[in-house]
Amino acid sequence: xxxxxxxxxxxxxxxxxxxxxxxxxxxxxxxxxxxxxxxxxxxxxxxxxxxxxxxxxxxxxxxxxxxxxxxxxxxxxxxxxxxxxxxxxxxxxxxxxxxxxxxxxxxxxxxxxxxxxxxxxxxxxxxxxxxxxxxxxxxxxxxxxxxxxxxxxxxxxxxxxxxxxxxxxxxxxxxxxxxxxxxxxxxxxxxxxxxxxxxxxxxxxxxxxxxxxxxxxxxxxxxxxxxxxxxxxxxxxxxxxxxxxxxxxxxxxxxxxxxxxxxxxxxxxxxxxxxxxxxxxxxxxxxxxxxxxxxxxxxxxx
Numbered sequence: 477x478x479x480x481x482x483x484x485x486x487x488x489x490x491x492x493x494x495x496x497x498x499x500x501x502x503x504x505x506x507x508x509x510x511x512x513x514x515x516x517x518x519x520x521x522x523x524x525x526x527x528x529x530x531x532x533x534x535x536x537x538x539x540x541x542x543x544x545x546x547x548x549x550x551x552x553x554x555x556x557x558x559x560x561x562x563x564x565x566x567x568x569x570x571x572x573x574x575x576x577x578x579x580x581x582x583x584x585x586x587x588x589x590x591x592x593x594x595x596x597x598x599x600x601x602x603x604x605x606x607x608x609x610x611x612x613x614x615x616x617x618x619x620x621x622x623x624x625x626x627x628x629x630x631x632x633x634x635x636x637x638x639x640x641x642x643x644x645x646x647x648x649x650x651x652x653x654x655x656x657x658x659x660x661x662x663x664x665x666x667x668x669x670x671x672x673x674x675x676x677x678x679x680x681x682x683x684x685x686x687x688x689x690x691x692x693x694x695x696x697x698x699x700x701x702x703x704x705x706x707x708x709x710x711x712x713x714x715x716x717x718x719x720x721x722x723x724x725x726x727x728x729x730x731x732x733x734x735x736x737x738x739x740x741x742x743x744x745x746x747x748x749x750x751x752x753x754x755x756x757x758x759x760x761x762x763x764x765x766x767x768x769x770x771x772x773x774x775x776x777x778x
Contacts, residue, residue: 486703487710498711501764504671505715506722508664509760513723515657516752521567522653530665533607535614536637537600541569543632548598551630555600558616560609565601572596597634610638669767705768712764716757723753 491498512706537549537555548566555564567575574598604610615638621627628636690700 484706487706491710497674497731501668501671501674501711502715502718504668505712505760505764506719507548508668508763509666509716509719509756512661512759513719513752513756515661516755519657521534523756533610534604534638535602535617537602537617537633538635538637539600540630541597543598547630547632551632552600554629555602555617557614559603560613562595562605564605567599567601569596572599579630583590587679614638629639631768665763668760668763671767705765708768709761712760712762713757716760716765719760720756723756724749 520635537551539551551567553563555561602613604613614636615626617633618626618628
């Protein structure tokens with residue numbers, strides 16, 4: 477126990493001796509931890525939103541206005557027998573009007589009610605077991621005919637629509653965001669590691685005579701290493717605690733009040749805060765410990 481107290485006191489004494497670089501390292505850890513505390517929820521929110529979009533990807537089969545109930549029933553059976561089709565929901569002309577009225581408001585909603593006829597066609601909403609199978613299902617709905625061009629499996633099908641282009645664009649954008657944020661996170665971690673390593677390097681240089689004396693009197697390798705390792709851990713822990721405090725303040729004053737009004741912020745806030753805090757503190761301490769370890773390995777030839 478006394479040895480542990482000695483190691484900790486030596487680490488604090490080293491921090492006081494090299495106050496300026498220690499403060500710089502702590503500030504770097506604070507900035508890095510804060511940015512990671514924002515980047516992780518952003519990555520989670522983008523992944524969640526991408527998954528929501530994928531789940532909404534399906535096919536919409538529009539029918540001719542004069543399609544009879546028997547023909548519609550027959551087509552429904554054909555669609556349900558296609559592989560990768562989870563369900564096929566029929567939307568009648570009246571139901572299509574109600575859906576449209578629910579999506580608009582104000583003057584547009586009044587204009588729909590003033591229409592003398594119903595121009596909306598009946599349709600099927602096709603839900604897939606996996607959005608990646610959309611091309612296969614569409615090919616089954618419109619197989620190649622004798623002319624080599626796609627032809628619908630039923631004469632009452634007027635058009636088959638999908639959201640492949642929009643979904644691909646969303647996936648490309650979210651993928652690019654993930655790559656950029658990931659690169660930023662890696663650069664921040666590397667910068668923190670190097671600055672912590674530099675702090676420990678200065679501490680070792682200032683205490684090089686003490687290290688030589690300790691080696692001469694027979695101190696073991698780890699007896700010399702421990703104070704420096706603890707010094708790095710203290711730097712990381714101090715920076716992480718300050719950053720977490722700022723993040724908690726931002727969550728209470730900004731994120732939580734806006735989460736009720738904005739869906740994006742609500743999605744952003746779905747990341748468990750307690751696990752996030754644990755990850756941030758562990759990452760900061762790990763980076764600081766690694767910085768200390770790399771420096772010791774290079775400069776202490778023990």
